[in-house]
């Protein structure tokens with residue numbers, strides 16, 4: 001139930017900020033909620049997360065107060081891309097594509113040095129995998145045996161660039177790092193894989209690469225300029241519609257809960273509570 005509540009909270013938060021038309025770039029994670037929820041619920045409160053330009057969901061799932069998050073987003077001028085909340089281990093989000101992995105290595109190194117058993121989890125897009133910093137970070141994390149969980153949110157597109165690779169997690173093989181690819185629309189799959197990955201990191205001291213195949217329902221950024229990109233058909237718009245209809249992580253998990261005996265009213269209650277929370281911001 002917690003997984004559902006978090007995904008709904010993220011969705012409603014993203015829809016609300018989109019309506020506010022804030023100054024500066026706003027990258028929505030609508031469609032990708034199951035990755036944030038599945039990974040962050042598997043992490044410990046004391047573990048670190050490093051975000052990127054699309055990180056509202058990461059912070060919400062790690063337990064950040066939505067009021068605190070909204071106040072950062074409303075500062076405009078790109079603050080949505082630099083949200084943080086050290087009280088829940090969200091040390092920073094950084095908009096320079098590929099800059100998160102080295103920071104995660106630094107945090108993991110500090111944690112190892114202090115022997116305080118904290119994992120550093122970094123969220124990166126498939127675009128960031130093409131940056132040298134990702135590969136350097138895998139190399140150093142492997143060489144120094146750093147407790148880093150690299151989470152690749154493969155939404156199959158970097159702005160309008162559609163890359164040729166499909167299995168980014170396999171890069172980890174070259175560095176002797178265990179890895180897995182999961183269905184990023186299935187919150188339970190993401191959660192279970194994350195629990196296993198985190199256990200392995202603790203048991204072996206080695207990093208782990210988890211790739212979650214997902215999709216962004218919105219355009220790269222909110223706003224009319226990016227909406228127009230749809231017309232270029234840089235990605236298959238029919239496929240996106242199909243995913244929205246059939247691969248929505250919230251719908252998929254709600255259906256599963258209902259099949260498992262949870263009543264529609266109980267789910268509606270969660271939705272109403274979350275709606276009240278987000279509307280109060």
Ligand SMILES: Cc1ncc(C[n+]2csc(CCOP(=O)(O)OP(=O)(O)O)c2C)c(N)n1
Nearest residue numbers: 054095096097125126127128155157158159
């Ligand atoms: C080093 C660098 N190059 C280019 C950009 C411009 N930029 C911002 S987001 C983005 C796409 C990143 O794609 P991906 O990592 O797949 O994340 P997604 O936006 O799909 O979540 C680009 C190219 C940047 N911020 N930093």
